[in-house]
Amino acid sequence: MISFVSYIWILITALVAATCAFSLLQPFWIIHPDGIHSFGVYVYCKGGDFGDVNGQLTKQMCSFYGGHLSVVNIPSGAWQATFLLFSTGCAILLASLVMGMATMFLTIRWLQKLSNTMTYLQTSAVLILTSALLTYPLGMNSPFFHYYCGPRAEVYNAGQCSMGWSYMLAMMGTALSIFCPILWNLRDFKSEQDDYPFNL
Template identity: 45%
Template sequence: MPSPILVIWVLLSILVAGTCTFSFLQPFWFLHEHFTHSFGIISFCFGDTRFFYAQEVCGSYGGNFNLGSIPSGAWQAACVLYGGGCGLLSLGALFATCVVCVPVDYRKRTTRVAGYTQIISVLIMIAGLLIYPLGLGSNFFRHYCGETASAYNSGHCVIGWSYMLGIMGTALSMFCPFLCQYTDMKTNEIFS
């Protein structure tokens, strides 16, 4: 029977990998104060006022996803870092799931590999989250959020729910490498 900490670690690994990847794909990292425009790492939305009612149109920067079409160098770096971190975190979740299936003799080694993968992914994602606001001073962002926008100052825009979800997912993923060290503890050892 697997340890309760092993089960918690596997479930948390899957949860944070899904949460961070979902956040990465959303265009709601920063929102205009009137909610007419929103910006993410790889996509954006804007209110199309050609219609009687404002219809929200969303898409990738430049039409199809291309790293070079992202309007800021800082956003391009954040895309590579945070997206790469999400990929590594998903790989760590896959390794964590495999730990339950492998024989007990190989469990410690697989757990160690998953833990190191999760540590690296967390550090990379933190770097991506810190670099992203540097792009708020780009001409593209200033056009929509005002001339007062600069690095770490969003002008007329506010932090969106997707950016906060990315921060919370990354913060929760910090517990995964810690939990993986205790996956071999038995139930009676935990409560004694």
């Protein structure tokens, strides 16, 4: 029988994985004061007069750095590391969600073998996501960032730019991910108590 904690674990893990993936796709990790230019991990938005598919002019266009998705086109080594770390952390969380849901249909013997692996897997995802978020501001010292956000921009100082909602969302998702390995270890607490009752 699936415990209530298991349902909570599924909900939180799914929420964290979705939040990580969504924030990674957004170009609003750093926002320029003009509200038009913004920068994500691997995609950015710039201002200008651009024609859309309907032939109408738009003031903003978003695209990959360098025109196509490639890690080498990301303008900062720190941002390249952030992209690799954060996408890896998201992938691990998603894989742990699939594996965790699959364990609900496994026998006790296989469940015990997988249990420790799941704990290590989710703990490593938390550490990888945290390291990605700490690495991202290191790219604020790059020439690309200085061009848009001013010469006073430096490591952990966005200059005239500000941290965007995508970065804040990534931080919230990472903070929430801390509960995933904890809940995984507590998911069978009630059933263990039922299996080994304390008799007075």
